[in-house]
Amino acid sequence: MSGGRQRVGIAVLGLGWMGQAHSRSALRIPSLFPERAVDPELVVCADTDPERRERAVRDFGFARAVADWTEAVGAPDVDAVWVTAPNMVHIPMIEAACAAGKAVFCEKPIGGKPEHAVAAHRAAAAAGVATGVGYNYLWAPLVLHARQLIASGQLGRITHYRGRFLSMYGSDELGLLSWRFQLDQAGYGVTSDILSHSVAQAMFLLGPIEEVIGMRETTIRRRPLPQGTASHYGRGRPEDPHGEVENEDFASMLCRFAGGATGTFECSRTMVGPESQNAFEVYGTEGSLAWNLERINELQYYRRGTHAETGYTTVFGGDRFPFHGAFVPGQANAIGFEDLVAIEDYAFLQSLATGEPFSPGFAEAVDVVAVQQALIDSWDSRTWQPVPAWREGNRA
Ligand SMILES: NC(=O)c1ccc[n+]([C@@H]2O[C@H](COP(=O)([O-])OP(=O)(O)OC[C@H]3O[C@@H](n4cnc5c(N)ncnc54)[C@H](O)[C@@H]3O)[C@@H](O)[C@H]2O)c1
Structure with missing residues (x-):
């Protein structure tokens, strides 16, 4: 807690178009919404591309960047995971985040086929974690x-x-x-x-x-x-x-x-x-x-x-x-x-x-x-x- 607000440590998995957009949200939210109940903190970015990892730390201010997303999902200072990688890696990322008890925000469409969104919903419901989807x-x-x-x-x-x-x-x-x-x-x-x-x-x-x-x-x-x-x-x-x-x-x-x-x-x-x-x-x-x-x-x-x-x-x-x-x-x-x-x-x-x-x-x-x-x-x-x-x- 800081100033009555809850700190939420964020992991972003995939720093492409949408990973960057959501990371900028975390940076902008304090100045856009002063009445907020939450202070987002960019803790860790996972991306397979080394240039994107470099940008994550240098330009976005993530505390660290890793190549292996499983390290980010399991980190104790992460409370919520943003899944912004290509569709077909969404489901293993979501299932791992749910198993670790982290809240998950996933970009649409949640996996690439209808059964993937169903699996994601099942995993989140079983773990009792909060979920969001990017129908922005x-x-x-x-x-x-x-x-x-x-x-x-x-x-x-x-x-x-x-x-x-x-x-x-x-x-x-x-x-x-x-x-x-x-x-x-x-x-x-x-x-x-x-x-x-x-x-x-x-x-x-x-x-x-x-x-x-x-x-x-x-x-x-x-x-x-x-x-x-x-x-x-x-x-x-x-x-x-x-x-x-x-x-x-x-x-x-x-x-x-x-x-x-x-x-x-x-x-x-x-x-x-x-x-x-x-x-x-x-x-x-x-x-x-x-x-x-x-x-x-x-x-x-x-x-x-x-x-x-x-x-x-x-x-x-x-x-x-x-x-x-x-x-x-x-x-x-x-x-x-x-x-x-x-x-x-x-x-x-x-x-x-x-x-x-x-x-x-x-x-x-x-x-x-x-x-x-x-x-x-x-x-x-x-x-x-x-x-x-x-x-x-x-x-x-
Ligand atoms: N809501 C919207 O308006 C909107 C717009 C664009 C994309 N999307 C969704 O966002 C998701 C990402 O799309 P995008 O356009 O940002 O993609 P992108 O290609 O711009 O970026 C994907 C990023 O993920 C990284 N990546 C790939 N495999 C990875 C892995 N295994 N682990 C970690 N990082 C990995 C890539 O290096 C890249 O940086 C998709 O699901 C897409 O449908 C939503």
């Missing part, structure tokens, strides 16, 4: 506001939901064959990587999904092989040796929500044009809402009667909405991607100190991957598939 877009202040508008009945009865996550990260044929394109490192492709965000967002806003049908495609089947640690944003050359893409570039899905609404979803990493279009539209009998990550600080709102002549109104983000004021005061002063990561990390850390339950955790991730499993089943059967009731409460 749920924490966007205007998404939280959208949820509140829907719950309050402002849109009437919800009849339809459109979700999409169209990213260009794999749209260049010379984009490297990074871990995301390989079965043994990523598991499934876009359904694990980005449809997971869309489905989590839909269920956060509208509740459980009952049945689905969909299709998939791999549009770019060979890519240049990387040398060393490679990001999916890296580029190779035509003359470089190429390897096979082993998972899907595109998936679409029709669904029915338990509340009666119909839903349509699309996700792709290879379409040219949409750069990071994580978006949703919600249609009700009295109005509708639309939000798009590319315009993270704007919510489109239409209400029958009120907007009949003007059409949609743009609601700008601002400190009247949850968490926004921690970053910048006033209205229409923008916040960004890493601010959502800071919000989720703050909320998770607070829950560790106060004992309040945190959501989304591994239980909610099981609900999301149950939908993914039904979609996968529909690829083979070419028929509508019920969402498996893997967890009490994930169905109506």
Whole structure:
């Protein structure tokens, strides 16, 4: 305890894009949230890449960095573990953290296949440790506001939901064959990587999904092989040796929500044009809402009667909405991607100190991957598939 606040020693496993984002959260939380109940401390970073380990200590201020993640998980000065390595190493990391009694925050999708999230949930429940999962877009202040508008009945009865996550990260044929394109490192492709965000967002806003049908495609089947640690944003050359893409570039899905609404979803990493279009539209009998990550600080709102002549109104983000004021005061002063990561990390850390339950955790991730499993089943059967009731409460 320091100043009435609880110290939480943090291990970060994998200092890539998201490991760095979460580490910066730990550094920023004290100045962003002075009313906090917790003081995060960057204790140890584990990464197989020596340059990343050097950066961890030099640039982020971790007390130490190790190559073997098992050393980090078991360290007595670590209270909570952030799992930010490629998907297919999530599960051994989570199981070890649970066995050591540490709280675990894991990046989505928790492993690469639906059964992995189920295994993670089982391990955490058996150990009784707190869990969090990185569906960071749920924490966007205007998404939280959208949820509140829907719950309050402002849109009437919800009849339809459109979700999409169209990213260009794999749209260049010379984009490297990074871990995301390989079965043994990523598991499934876009359904694990980005449809997971869309489905989590839909269920956060509208509740459980009952049945689905969909299709998939791999549009770019060979890519240049990387040398060393490679990001999916890296580029190779035509003359470089190429390897096979082993998972899907595109998936679409029709669904029915338990509340009666119909839903349509699309996700792709290879379409040219949409750069990071994580978006949703919600249609009700009295109005509708639309939000798009590319315009993270704007919510489109239409209400029958009120907007009949003007059409949609743009609601700008601002400190009247949850968490926004921690970053910048006033209205229409923008916040960004890493601010959502800071919000989720703050909320998770607070829950560790106060004992309040945190959501989304591994239980909610099981609900999301149950939908993914039904979609996968529909690829083979070419028929509508019920969402498996893997967890009490994930169905109506
Ligand atoms: N929530 C989001 O918006 C979001 C965005 C990007 C990635 N992600 C998720 O975060 C996770 C990491 O993705 P990323 O884009 O940050 O990956 P990345 O490729 O940028 O970084 C992965 C890091 O893990 C390290 N690593 C690999 N194997 C390791 C091992 N066995 N032990 C320790 N370190 C190891 C690599 O050296 C690298 O530094 C994935 O599960 C991904 O789905 C989430």
